[in-house]
Amino acid sequence: xxxxxxxxxxxxEHSRAAIFDAALALFQERGYESTTMRAIADRAGVSLGSxxxxxxSKEHLVLEFYSHTHQLHLAAIGPLLARERDLAARVRGxxxxxxxxxxxxxxxxxxxxxxxxxxxxPLNPFGRESKALxxxxxxxxxxxVKGSDTRIAPDIMSELxxxxxxxxxxxxxxxxxxxxxxxxxTLALIDETTELIVRLVGLANLPVLRGSRKSALxxxxxxxxxxx
Amino acid sequence: xxxxxxxxxxxxEHSRAAIFDAALALFQERGYESTTMRAIADRAGVSLGSxxxxxxSKEHLVLEFYSHTHQLHLAAIGPLLARERDLAARVRGxxxxxxxxxxxxxxxxxxxxxxxxxxxxPLNPFGRESKALxxxxxxxxxxxVKGSDTRIAPDIMSELxxxxxxxxxxxxxxxxxxxxxxxxxTLALIDETTELIVRLVGLANLPVLRGSRKSALxxxxxxxxxxx
DNA sequence: ACCGGCATTTGAACATGTTCAACTCTGAGG
DNA sequence: CCTCAGAGTTGAACATGTTCAAATGCCGGT
Numbered sequence: 001x002x003x004x005x006x007x008x009x010x011x012x013e014h015s016r017a018a019i020f021d022a023a024l025a026l027f028q029e030r031g032y033e034s035t036t037m038r039a040i041a042d043r044a045g046v047s048l049g050s051x052x053x054x055x056x057s058k059e060h061l062v063l064e065f066y067s068h069t070h071q072l073h074l075a076a077i078g079p080l081l082a083r084e085r086d087l088a089a090r091v092r093g094x095x096x097x098x099x100x101x102x103x104x105x106x107x108x109x110x111x112x113x114x115x116x117x118x119x120x121x122p123l124n125p126f127g128r129e130s131k132a133l134x135x136x137x138x139x140x141x142x143x144x145v146k147g148s149d150t151r152i153a154p155d156i157m158s159e160l161x162x163x164x165x166x167x168x169x170x171x172x173x174x175x176x177x178x179x180x181x182x183x184x185x186t187l188a189l190i191d192e193t194t195e196l197i198v199r200l201v202g203l204a205n206l207p208v209l210r211g212s213r214k215s216a217l218x219x220x221x222x223x224x225x226x227x228x
Numbered sequence: 229x230x231x232x233x234x235x236x237x238x239x240x241e242h243s244r245a246a247i248f249d250a251a252l253a254l255f256q257e258r259g260y261e262s263t264t265m266r267a268i269a270d271r272a273g274v275s276l277g278s279x280x281x282x283x284x285s286k287e288h289l290v291l292e293f294y295s296h297t298h299q300l301h302l303a304a305i306g307p308l309l310a311r312e313r314d315l316a317a318r319v320r321g322x323x324x325x326x327x328x329x330x331x332x333x334x335x336x337x338x339x340x341x342x343x344x345x346x347x348x349x350p351l352n353p354f355g356r357e358s359k360a361l362x363x364x365x366x367x368x369x370x371x372x373v374k375g376s377d378t379r380i381a382p383d384i385m386s387e388l389x390x391x392x393x394x395x396x397x398x399x400x401x402x403x404x405x406x407x408x409x410x411x412x413x414t415l416a417l418i419d420e421t422t423e424l425i426v427r428l429v430g431l432a433n434l435p436v437l438r439g440s441r442k443s444a445l446x447x448x449x450x451x452x453x454x455x456x
Numbered sequence: 457a458c459c460g461g462c463a464t465t466t467g468a469a470c471a472t473g474t475t476c477a478a479c480t481c482t483g484a485g486g
Numbered sequence: 487c488c489t490c491a492g493a494g495t496t497g498a499a500c501a502t503g504t505t506c507a508a509a510t511g512c513c514g515g516t
Contacts (some may be wrong), residue, residue, distance in 0.1 A: 002462095002474095002475080002476095005493085005494090007493090007494090008492095008493065008494090009482080009483095009493065009494080011482085011493085011494070012493070012494065015494080015495085021464075032348075033348065036471080036472060036473085037472075037473060037474085038471095038472075046495075046496090047495060047497065048473095048474090048496080048497070049474095049475085049476085049495065049496050049497065050494075050495055050496075052473090052474065053493095053494070053495075056474095057472065057473080057474080058474095110346065110347035111346070111348050112347045113345070113346070113347065114342060114345060114346030114347065114348060114349070117338070117341070117342060117345040117346075118341070118342030118345075119338035119341065119342065119404050119405060120260075120261065120339050120342060121342070126405065136477090137499045139335065155441045160286075174451065176347050177347060177354065185450070188450075189447075189450065189451065192447055193447070196447075219417075219420055219424075221419070222413070222416075222417065222420075223417065224403065230504095230505080231462090233463085235463090235464090236462090236463060236464095237463065237464080237512080237513095239463085239464075239511090239512085240463070240464065243464080243465085264501080264502060264503085265502075265503060265504085266501095266502075266503095274465075274466090275465060275467065276466080276503095276504090277464095277466050277467065277468095277504095277506085278464075278465055278466075278468070278507085279464065280503090280504070280505080281463095281464070284504095285503080286503065286504095292478075302475045368496095375495080
């Protein structure tokens, strides 16, 4: 798998975009597995080889999709983050927006998740190649937390964005399996769990629980350390 | 993908076993991805087609491996479960035995996990084809819990085995990534988290926490419901 | 001993992700 | 207008998971 190339000319830009657009459309129409690289190249009006010139593998198209979705997500939550100050509302709105943004891709999201969960894949969320995107998402959650009017202790603040990112992945895994109409069960789960999270963050400020908080944070850090 | 066939003759038994043994050895030697079905058939001394007669796909060989490992695990913890009555010790010993049993396969465990995490795969842990094995593992944790001298409320008891099964999967995911010598970090994590779990189960008996316990269990059930 | 049916075995054919060496196009420099 | 380096493009070739129709082996019944 050779490294893919960044287009340097307008022509190249056009080809790369056409390939990605075709892939996105076909993934939606037929799902990930049933979409062949040949079909993508055909619809994009380029040859099979050209696809591999811009995307090192079929999985790399998924990474691009992932990043594309992230942009949609950012756009969707911009107003909310600018307006809302309540922590629970900010988290709930952000995570709800994730599943709403991803809704058109629900049918093939399973395949994507598998790609992304595979430790052997260079694209898995803990891996090197997805670091840029991961950092961006974690950074987003940092903003979600910092922009709220809730006072959060520094030691919690430093772990919370990563934890929320993991939480979002958990929600997405639930959502993939959710067959309820309108994905209502996922939305309900988000409401309940964000409530719970914010309550826990609040409780952590109680002096009585200082001990538990320290040991919980130590545990979290020991899990995170060495990963990434 | 046609359904695989159960061998009905001694000859068939022999072929099936040879194929599985060859696959296991090759997975260990070269990893999952680099092991081809042709290489498996070659080493087993059968034709390519025969492999597909007994295993519907390469992934089904993984499911068999999974079940094989479960047998090893059962054998490993038999004495412990017969002797030990302390809940924390039973859970810790059982989960420690999982990672110890899987240690020889650590290098290709990532690929297996990916297979198993893929919602599109018929083998994923929530799917139909892995139900038998899943029920067996959950049943094992039921025994782990019931055989302890800790008093556990019925409503918790009914969810705990499933939760412990999920917990074990989480530990395995951590273990896959663990590069520490002797996998000491995973073992330490198991010790800390089993401690925590048992403490939580104990706390849940306090009348003060009855409310939280009810709502936590409601959440767990709402997550589990509809899955499986 | 022969036969019929069924389990088992076979390997060629197929589908599809990936590689690669050769070809074409473009635009800057002369 | 010519040259040419390098970006872009191409499709054949390859590797490997999977399918399938045909061949083979085995065994009980006659």
